[in-house]
Amino acid sequence: MPDVIPSDSVGIVSPQVANFETPLTLTCGQTLASYQLIYETYGTLNADASNAVLICHALSGDHHAAGYHNAEDKKPGWWDSAIGPGKPIDTNHFFVISLNNLGGCGGSTGPTSINLVTGQAWESDFPIVTVEDWVESQARLADFLGIQTFAAIVGGSLGGMQALEWSIRFPDRLKSAVIIASAPKLSTQNIAFNEVARQSIRRDPDFFDGRYQTNRTVPTNGLGLARMLGHITYLSNDAMGEKFGRTMRHEQFQYNYDIEFEVESYLRYQGEAFTKRFDANSYMLMTKALDYFDPAAQNNNDLSATLKKAKCEFLLVSFSTDWRFSPERSEEIVNALIKAGKQVSYAKIEASEGHDAFLIPIPRYMSVLKTFLTRVSNSLSREES
Amino acid sequence: MPDVIPSDSVGIVSPQVANFETPLTLTCGQTLASYQLIYETYGTLNADASNAVLICHALSGDHHAAGYHNAEDKKPGWWDSAIGPGKPIDTNHFFVISLNNLGGCGGSTGPTSINLVTGQAWESDFPIVTVEDWVESQARLADFLGIQTFAAIVGGSLGGMQALEWSIRFPDRLKSAVIIASAPKLSTQNIAFNEVARQSIRRDPDFFDGRYQTNRTVPTNGLGLARMLGHITYLSNDAMGEKFGRTMRHEQFQYNYDIEFEVESYLRYQGEAFTKRFDANSYMLMTKALDYFDPAAQNNNDLSATLKKAKCEFLLVSFSTDWRFSPERSEEIVNALIKAGKQVSYAKIEASEGHDAFLIPIPRYMSVLKTFLTRVSNSLSREES
Numbered sequence: 001m002p003d004v005i006p007s008d009s010v011g012i013v014s015p016q017v018a019n020f021e022t023p024l025t026l027t028c029g030q031t032l033a034s035y036q037l038i039y040e041t042y043g044t045l046n047a048d049a050s051n052a053v054l055i056c057h058a059l060s061g062d063h064h065a066a067g068y069h070n071a072e073d074k075k076p077g078w079w080d081s082a083i084g085p086g087k088p089i090d091t092n093h094f095f096v097i098s099l100n101n102l103g104g105c106g107g108s109t110g111p112t113s114i115n116l117v118t119g120q121a122w123e124s125d126f127p128i129v130t131v132e133d134w135v136e137s138q139a140r141l142a143d144f145l146g147i148q149t150f151a152a153i154v155g156g157s158l159g160g161m162q163a164l165e166w167s168i169r170f171p172d173r174l175k176s177a178v179i180i181a182s183a184p185k186l187s188t189q190n191i192a193f194n195e196v197a198r199q200s201i202r203r204d205p206d207f208f209d210g211r212y213q214t215n216r217t218v219p220t221n222g223l224g225l226a227r228m229l230g231h232i233t234y235l236s237n238d239a240m241g242e243k244f245g246r247t248m249r250h251e252q253f254q255y256n257y258d259i260e261f262e263v264e265s266y267l268r269y270q271g272e273a274f275t276k277r278f279d280a281n282s283y284m285l286m287t288k289a290l291d292y293f294d295p296a297a298q299n300n301n302d303l304s305a306t307l308k309k310a311k312c313e314f315l316l317v318s319f320s321t322d323w324r325f326s327p328e329r330s331e332e333i334v335n336a337l338i339k340a341g342k343q344v345s346y347a348k349i350e351a352s353e354g355h356d357a358f359l360i361p362i363p364r365y366m367s368v369l370k371t372f373l374t375r376v377s378n379s380l381s382r383e384e385s
Numbered sequence: 386m387p388d389v390i391p392s393d394s395v396g397i398v399s400p401q402v403a404n405f406e407t408p409l410t411l412t413c414g415q416t417l418a419s420y421q422l423i424y425e426t427y428g429t430l431n432a433d434a435s436n437a438v439l440i441c442h443a444l445s446g447d448h449h450a451a452g453y454h455n456a457e458d459k460k461p462g463w464w465d466s467a468i469g470p471g472k473p474i475d476t477n478h479f480f481v482i483s484l485n486n487l488g489g490c491g492g493s494t495g496p497t498s499i500n501l502v503t504g505q506a507w508e509s510d511f512p513i514v515t516v517e518d519w520v521e522s523q524a525r526l527a528d529f530l531g532i533q534t535f536a537a538i539v540g541g542s543l544g545g546m547q548a549l550e551w552s553i554r555f556p557d558r559l560k561s562a563v564i565i566a567s568a569p570k571l572s573t574q575n576i577a578f579n580e581v582a583r584q585s586i587r588r589d590p591d592f593f594d595g596r597y598q599t600n601r602t603v604p605t606n607g608l609g610l611a612r613m614l615g616h617i618t619y620l621s622n623d624a625m626g627e628k629f630g631r632t633m634r635h636e637q638f639q640y641n642y643d644i645e646f647e648v649e650s651y652l653r654y655q656g657e658a659f660t661k662r663f664d665a666n667s668y669m670l671m672t673k674a675l676d677y678f679d680p681a682a683q684n685n686n687d688l689s690a691t692l693k694k695a696k697c698e699f700l701l702v703s704f705s706t707d708w709r710f711s712p713e714r715s716e717e718i719v720n721a722l723i724k725a726g727k728q729v730s731y732a733k734i735e736a737s738e739g740h741d742a743f744l745i746p747i748p749r750y751m752s753v754l755k756t757f758l759t760r761v762s763n764s765l766s767r768e769e770s
Contacts, residue, residue, distance in 0.1 A: 027640070028640035029640070127640070128640040128641065185631065186631075187622060187625070187626055188622075188625040188626045188628075188629045188630060188631065188646075188648050189617060189620075189622045189625050189626070191631070191646050191648055191649070192613075192616075192617045192625060192648050192649075192652055193617060195613070195646075195648070195649045195652055195653075196610065196613050196614050196617065196652065198642065199609075199610055199613065199653070199656075200585065200610060202642070203589070203606040203607075203609075203610060204588070205590055221588040222588075224584075225581065225584055225585060225588060225610075228577075228580070228581050228584065229581050229614065231577075232574060232577045232578060232581065235574075237572060237573075237574045240572070240573040240574050240577060241572055241573045241574070243573070244573045245573060246570065246571075246573065246576070246679065253677060255412070255413035255414070255512070255513040255673075255677075256513065257583065257587070257669065257673075260676065260677075261573075261576050261580075261676070263573050263576055263577050263580070264576070264577075264580045267577055267580055267581065267584075268580075268584070271584075284642065288640075288642075291645065291646070292638060292640075292645075294631065
């Protein structure tokens with residue numbers, strides 16, 4: 001934590017846990033008899049509970065989106081740049097909720113949790129969860145918190161898919177959806193990268209078919225590899241070039257398999273660091289949720305037909321050098337929304353950082369977010385008065 | 386083999402082996418006391434030995450570029466579409482030589498060969514080889530075959546780098562260089578993908594630090610993973626989409642980690658098939674040769690200064706959807722050649738197949754190759770007469 005908490009920080013925050021005893025039947029057919037969701041809130045819920053904003057996380061995110069957990073925290077939450085007093089997701093106006101999704105490893109029920117039926121950790125027995133399942137569980141969390149309608153549901157990447165699903169599944173429960181650097185479904189190439197990541201994990205002998213906790217191992221080699229590959233797809237070709245170029249580790253080449261180029265060192269470091277904070281079974285689940293998401297499938301691949309149900313206003317944002325979820329993928333959603341006669345704003349942000357840009361406070365991006373959400377906030381005040 | 390050998394095939398061919406007893410000092414500083422190169426030839430060398438064309442192979446290629454080894458052969462050589470009587474690399478006019486590079490696993494000296502000093506297989510003790518080393522060894526093969534000057538040196542991808550190096554290192558020994566889907570050096574992203582591929586192999590416990598032959602294992606998991614990843618980068622996003630889309634394996638999702646999408650099956654198959662024909666240590670070496678290649682480095686990153694030495698004529702070809710070596714990378718070479726005052730032709734071919742396009746007989750591509758090489762061939766005849 002910085003010595004003085006900046007005035008635009010939500011400050012010290014504490015995660016809370018909600019327990020759900022109503023069984024949840026998942027898309028895969030299995031039922032979770034009970035489960036818990038860990039979440040954080042920032043800002044204050046207003047009297048008519050109309051100012052709530054839900055933050056949906058991406059592949060490796062969690063509930064800790066803003067602020068610090070304690071004075072020793074070195075880094076704030078993953079989207080601290082966008083959430084806080086005066087920031088685009090303005091906690092002076094909004095009551096912000098950020099949760100860890102089911103199947104995650106941040107404290108919500110997932111593979112590392114105890115399966116109450118067996119008394120053992122779920123590990124790889126934890127059922128496959130989908131974006132639809134997450135949205136269902138998020139709606140229950142909203143019920144628990146007394147929120148009928150969200151002012152906005154906001155997410156980047158896989159988080160954007162959840163916001164999109166909300167607009168279809170619970171059209172009356174959100175005023176607006178903010179979908180950033182996302183896609184209406186994965187491309188073949190996206191699925192292919194996910195499959196290589198999963199195979200990296202599954203082929204690690206320490207994975208033990210997902211039973212590594214039981215076997216007292218951690219599949220660090222495989223999970224690290226998956227993360228290395230992920231990092232290549234999060235950064236643009238240009239961003240990687242600008243950041244590392246062909247910068248060498250030593251003055252001369254060593255002509256061996258140690259690190260010759262700094263980018264190799266970066267990838268190895270990122271891979272290793274990830275294995276200390278993320279669970280391999282959870283990672284597998286997250287990639288599957290991405291693969292399965294395809295809301296147009298229910299209407300013969302006509303996305304606009306699916307989106308007819310939506311009632312909220314939309315903001316779509318893409319980044320010029322994002323090749324994991326390129327601007328064209330956001331534009332598929334924009335065009336389907338227009339065809340379906342919905343209210344949609346769209347901004348393609350010039351940014352060199354690739355997919356990672358959605359986590360970076362690029363001025364025009366922040367300004368687009370702020371303008372849109374200020375309008376949402378103002379319309380709430382008007383309704384109140 | 387087809388029932389009847391097509392009239393434009395070079396027919397049944399036999400590899401030959403050349404042994405070299407003059408020590409070869411490599412870029413890395415190590416010396417190979419002796420080595421062998423396996424090669425094939427197609428067509429007939431003319432009286433003044435002026436019609437030779439050298440084919441340089443890419444990452445996983447070998448000496449078997451055209452024709453069939455026997456009547457049971459199911460597939461011809463890897464570039465049969467371009468080499469043969471009447472084809473762009475026309476064996477009615479040219480004497481074509483195709484070799485397996487040092488460090489390969491097709492029959493030239495490499496990690497699977499016996500190190501005569503120890504009497505054991507080299508395995509991971511085989512020294513790192515560079516594009517420069519290959520060109521040096523190819524020049525010795527040319528000497529052995531009585532060829533002072535090549536009419537053309539042709540290569541795609543890593544093969545194109547060899548053709549480019551030839552033009553700089555032995556400017557008097559080639560009339561033309563054909564550089565296809567290549568780059569003057571790897572981008573940071575290219576190096577990053579190579580590093581993930583190498584880590585996939587190194588982290589396979591069956592790799593044993595490259596001593597898997599001694600340990601009677603094969604690192605199929607790691608090498609397969611590396612190849613899966615490679616295949617994603619060889620195909621364009623569009624080509625993958627057209628080929629597989631989101632085609633499902635079963636009528637309904639199974640919600641498990643078996644194959645859900647056909648593209649997953651394709652990748653697993655390609656990965657596994659590769660492990661049956663390629664050596665992991667050789668694969669590691671090939672990726673390193675790619676990483677190190679950077680002829681501009683000797684002139685403060687001024688490629689045109691390096692290319693000043695070249696005397697041959699150049700043809701550069703790129704493919705519109707190739708993102709491994711994008712058209713911009715070929716254009717870097719084209720622009721440097723123009724700046725250096727060299728004679729250069731360039732064609733960017735519209736093709737949906739990505740980097741793989743360089744192996745596909747796309748009509749405009751074949752026509753560009755044929756036109757250029759016919760001119761080369763005609764100029765030889767004029768010199769003769």
